Amino acid sequence: MIYSQQGFVHEQSRGYVWPEEENVLEKLDNWQDLKFGVLFHWGLYSVPGIVESWSICSEDEEWIPRDSTVSYEEYKRWYRGLKDQFNPVDFDPVQWSDVMEKAGMKYAIFTTKHHDGFNMFDTKESDFSIAKGPFKNHPKADVAKFVFEAFRQKEFMVGAYFSKPDWHSQYYWWDYFATPTRNVNYKIDRHPERWENFKQFTFNQLQELMTLYGDIDILWLDGGWVAPPRQDIDMDRIVAMARTSQPDLLVVDRTIRGKYENYQTPERSVPTEQLPYPWESCIPLSSDWGWIPNATFKTPAEVIAMLIEVTAKGGNLLLGVGPTPEGIIQPEVETILGEIGDWLKINGRGIYNTRITPDYHSGNVWFTAAKDGKTIYAHYVPDNGKEIPSVIEWEGNIPGKGSKVTLLHTNKPVKWMVDGNKTRIVLPVIKNHTNLPLVFSFETL
Template sequence: MYKKFVYSALLILLFTTVKAQLKTSDAVMKDFMSMRFGMFIHWGPVSLRGTEIGWSRDKQVSKEEYDSLYKEFDPVLFNADAIVNTAKAAGMKYLTITARHHDGFCLWPSKFTDYNIANTPFKKDVVGALNEACKKQGIKFCIYYSVLDWHHPDYPIHSAHNQTIDPNASMSRYITYMKDQLKELITKYDPYMLWFDGQWESPWTGEMGKDIYAYLKKLKPDVVINNRLGKEFGGVENKNIDLTKMVGDYDTPEQVVGRLNMAMPWESCFTICDQWAWKPNDKMKSLKTCLSILSKTAGGNGNLLLNVGPMADGRIEARQITRLKEIGDWLQLNGAAIYNTSGGPYTPTDNYATTRKGNKIYLHVLNTDTAAIALKNLPSRKIVKAQTMKGEAVAVKNESEYTTIALPPGLAHTTEYIIVLELDGNAETIPVID
């Protein structure tokens, strides 16, 4: 009986060790989270119509028309170097391209389907071009790949707006197709990170997600993988997730800033306009809104993946490039408060967020119309010096429960700015303060 117990215990230990080895290393995840800011790109033939990628198929655009758009897709002004340069000028450290969205169209010349960029008038490999441009400019290259594919005959659902199961479809054949394409993407482009999506529909199961995750880890052990291979993710609801059920390395709240979390890595994805894919005259977020999202995200200990949608000719709109450059200009001065920092110790509010590194807390002043900010006193730490990023001294008043930071009157009603609070000890070990 004892031998059986020992044998069972060894099997459990072995299984646990194997599972642990499958996970992305702590060093890689630390590197990923230190970057804080990346570019998301949603793009494909649908830009010819200006409707939403994937979701407008079988709604604003008929399936037949949507599925034929690739025949006229010829983005002659696409310039991978220019797009990556735009990301770099914005202060972004990584770039994620929708190699295949829910509509099934592939932006690389996949040998496993004819529904790809090689069969358009353009013909050029978009994924490959962006990969090369990222390598040249020192940006991490990442790939988005949808779990579902409404175009593929073996995926059982063929429309977002009609969930009827096709009895002739085969998930086993479809998963083989997925694995073939994912191996192709990893072999050809060696992505730093894979961003999955579309796992919410009924044909896809959590076990399928675990199988794909394990398969990818055998192909490239340290590729970073988000948590949308499984059903457990924050998403647009920003819900609390069960980590025991999560498949992947980090959580993905969508169009909302994630909660402050010092234990679990996360990345919020936002659109710079309203729609993911390009839309004529789409409402664009103000600089103030973009900076607030960035600061609150870093303040919550997360990354921000900010999306742009190139036009049908391959260019990012000039107004979006201008907005991104404005963010980059802000980061030129304030990047120390974003990159390589930890979130907290204070929970972000509409008035402020905080990040920290070493003996410094960076106070992000989001509401520049206020005259002062009151912070709960730090446990076992004192503020010994306070100044703006440009070195202007800031007055600090210590009271029984709160420390009041008097904001410089000359910065009232201006763009968001940072006040550096220097402490008499390590800021990174301070517990979270609500």
């Protein structure tokens, strides 16, 4: 399943290396129980409602929009000048956490710094920060701190998104040269001291996040082109520091196969097949990660169908939501997420704390299994715009003889029969149903 794309999309890394630390493996297993999380992109790009960061990258790509009436350098100055306008006086992280809790989400990742280098936390390493502009005197000026606290209060796992490239830092995009691509714009072997400064700058910022912002469960590192051998930032040193303060930290060095990619992150897509290791599809609710005006959003039915497919294939779904420039979750998004949460209140048993089962897909039906393997959940996903038929059938995962098949929507047993390798379910009349997926639980043979 691949969704419409806007912006750079990370490809999925090939292969997986399991962590060796027992506490990290335990945390990873707990994370796999959660299934549904939120990723917040919020920054300078939210002020005009444009694609995050990428418009200041001078690569000639269709998805990198920029005002063609001004020069690149003029545009970059305009974009960076948005720091003097970003004043989200309605910022309400408790509202964020209330909305996401009602949506049935269980973990939250917040963008502390995107590629543009604008910091959404009170870093001592740069003045290019929400805490240094017109918002500086607000009691919640150290934005990341209050986002993390609001979600911890709801017992969410919390994660810090952090961009490894920094297009504002003179140690990465040096003004002495032009900035032709997303990469460092000087030759590291000719200017090794400048790269060492960048490595230390990155280390220092991550040290701030890992030591001054409470318990962090996930370090979600973006910008996979910053990696050995060409752009080595010494991940061994960074992770050793981070896990001194956060011993069971999950590190997600996106697309960099190895011991620091604790789970994979296919972007805007769902793998074609079931995967036997930890992964997460990150997909925005609209076409963009951040807030844009007049956005078209995925429907509750579309998100629930994604969540079911992702879960049946062994992953988690990380849904991208962009808070408004004023600092709240807009009503349209709250309504959509609320409907998803209402469905999960009834059917969440088939999603949370489940694992894969070998026969995981049959027609419109996807299967998940309880962690002990004793209970199977069959998720019927109706075709778009079509009524749910009175008889639902699937192949494989046959209920055990005499087993009770329960429709979670009513929490009552339904009539069923077996014909060869097919199970047929006869649906009763269902009151107050909105054509969203139906979930059945049963024990197999």
